[in-house]
Amino acid sequence: MDFPLELLINAVIAGVLLGGFYIAVTVGISIAFGMLDIVNIAHPAFIILGSYIAYIVNAQTGLDPILAGVLMMPVFYVLGAAVYQVYYLSFERRGQEALRGLAFFFGILFITEVGLVLVFGVDYRYVEASYVGPALHFAFIDLPYRLLIPCILSLVMLGVLDLFLSRTFLGRAIKAVSQDQGALALMAANPIRIKRIAFGISIATTALAGAFLIIIQPVEPSVGREYIGRVFAIAVLGGLGSLPGTVIGAMLLGIVESITATFYGPSWAPAVAFGFLLLTLAFRPSGLLGR
């Protein structure tokens, strides 16, 4: 049997596209966990929430799911800021974020998932859009639009965030808050306000990531659990708080998952992310581009 080169190339390309989407999923965690030190394990739950909102809007009004995701970003920003406020008042201020803060986010994750099950049931939901079905073809290479569009838009979102973080005062303040809160306070910036804004942004990205998710695959409430491993694997693999690292980590995971799914069957794919995560934690906890 000769080696299926075409299959391999297609798997790698699908992996790159998938990796692009993983950037959108992970960038929020890179901010929340990497820069703010908030272990928001409920991040995927917000993504699923975003998917369901895109689904409702799409089903009710026929509006494009990605546009719905963009429109929902301010709402998610407010939601994120509110969650941070509760988190700060209840845990961070009392220095209890390690144990109870984690339990708090775990509770949110759980409530969101069960709430969605109660409202929508466990059926898979999907959206209608002109680009969900067709694909671009070059020779033997397939580029499905449902992967291509989220990938490109994810890169755009990452670029905007990177510009914001490196060029504006607020963005630099967010980067600074992870390094030295006291020094930031001396620069006349309130660290708590900065953190609230940053966490709001982190959750706002999930509105768009959720819309991408439901374009790529049908969604049911427990899908989020698979993404817990993915987002943390990528964030840790790339190096916490590093946006370029996030891109590398996401692409790497996307390619390896896609190859695994193509050659060994999709039922093994979830273990890849977590295997990656465990290996990274065991051998290089600071990640590829870690500080």
Next chain:
Amino acid sequence: MRSWLFTLVCIAVGAITYAVMRGVHSEYLFVAGYVVLEFVVLATAWNILGGYCGYVNFGSAAFFALGAYTTIFFHKAYPLPIPLLIALSAVVSGIAGLGMGYLTLRLRGAFFSIATLALAVVLQTLVVNWDYVGGSRGAYVIRPQALSAFGLTIPYVEYLFLLMLALVVIAITTARLIERSRLGFGFATIRDDELAAEASGVPTLRLKLIATTLSGALMGMAGAPFPYYIGYLQPASAFGLEYAVNSIAMPMIGGTGSWIGPLVGALLLGTIQQVATVTISSAVNLLIVGLLLVAFVIIAPNGLVGFVTQRLRAREP
């Protein structure tokens, strides 16, 4: 109270519980009671690592399922009596806990927690793809109707209930023993300030490894009789999220400081869930657990036990 006396009291309370439940003549009571006791063991086991050392384990379901699947494995290979299976499950899950801890415990606490989440998914994927233990189709375990020993015949559910009762006694006496030993004080130093503990010569890594091993082993023991209880085991039920969330919520709601907290939390929450499953629906009862967990960590950080002791102290002049 002396430890041997405490153990005797525990056994006596267990015996009385069984006698009273026997008197009611309802098999359902044992079916429901088994689940509540199972959660007592899980909550107590979680608290050894979470409450005493301050390391959050999100992978209780993984250790529980490891116990359950150890039973399935040996059930297929060679039928052994359940108490022996419980011991084997304890060894398997304990080793898993040790390995897990060795990989991640040198890092910050948050990484350990994330890695435990990862462990659950990796194990579930392995089990789904492993045909010998049933794969994603699941595996059947035919249990006998009744058990005869020493000339007595009791229904099998009661036998399982008694086994779980024994596990509860083991778990609680272990937890209490730890609290009052050097080990427990070592754990407390890790929880309060790991860096200072390390600097004072406390062997933190070794203590943490002991905690993960003990905690994992107890969770595995709780899972071992599960296939016989449920009759049909599939990955989704063994790795159910309700085990992870309950084993965190119960100690948090009861209070994480001592062995009483998980016991109170598990009895209370376990009973509420059994009632809610029958009267409302099983999805709603999980929602209740989630809401209670969030409410308690915000409002009563020391749980019910902490809340009550605070009240009692405030009343003293």
